[in-house]
Amino acid sequence: MKRRSLMLLVAASLPAVLATQGAVAQTVVASPVSVIQGTRLDVVAEGEVVRVPDIATIGAGVVTQAPTAAAAMAENATRMAATVAALRRAGVADRDIQTSAINLAPQYRYGENVPPVITGYQASNQVSVRFRDVKRSGAILDTLVAQGANQINGPSLSVDKAEAALDQARTAAIATARARAELYAKAAGLSVKRIVSISEQGSSAPSPQPILMMAMKRGNAAADSAVEPGEQRLSVSVSVTFELQ
DSSP states (O other), X not given: OHHHHHHHHHHHHHHHHHHHTTTTOOOOOOOOOOOOOSEEEEEEEEEEEEEOOOEEEEEEEEEEEESSHHHHHXXXXXXXXXXXXXXXXXXXXXXXXXXXXXXXXXEEEEXXXXXEEEEEEEEEEEEEEEESOGGGHHHHHHHHHHTTOOEEEXXXXXXXXXXXXXXXXXXXXXXXXXXXXXXXXXXTTOOEEEEEEEEEEEEEOOOOEXXXXXXXXXXXXXXXXXOOOOOEEEEEEEEEEEEEO
């Protein structure tokens, strides 16, 4: 009877406490606590899928120098426009061509015990080019070089729609965790009753890895075979708590 009175007292005083702390906590949400009656088993498992990279990204830039800033920018704009036009003719979509940086910097001549003297200006314009036929990397590089691009990085290879592949890895991770729980339960003379909780420890989709290539003129056949996509592994790690009985 005393226990019931104490519970009622706490329940009655709760609104008053909340009223005094209204500026701090506006909402109280009660959630059920899962109580494990049997044996608890924590399992960490990993799921992995392998995909062939289907996206290639190339960074291309045009650097120009001229006596004046206006001349450097004008020449740069002309050469970059020709480069972008060539990419479009090669089948690269507008949505896959993105300006990444534009810079203009003075060039100096330095002498001993005299202030530096501006000798001209250097303009640079860089674009990121993404395309969905990895085998065409070499041909795209040739196109860029032919149109005057003098800064080239890439290609970087990646998997398109990596999240869908990671979902398959998550499914595999849960299946691995359950199989492992069944193994432990059998070894202990028990059985798996249920999953109590699941948490994702982390996922890993490889970031695009740049492959630095020297820009040079090649024949089309050689260019088309210059890049091999290989494979990339995408993985997910999960922690699963089971109840055994």
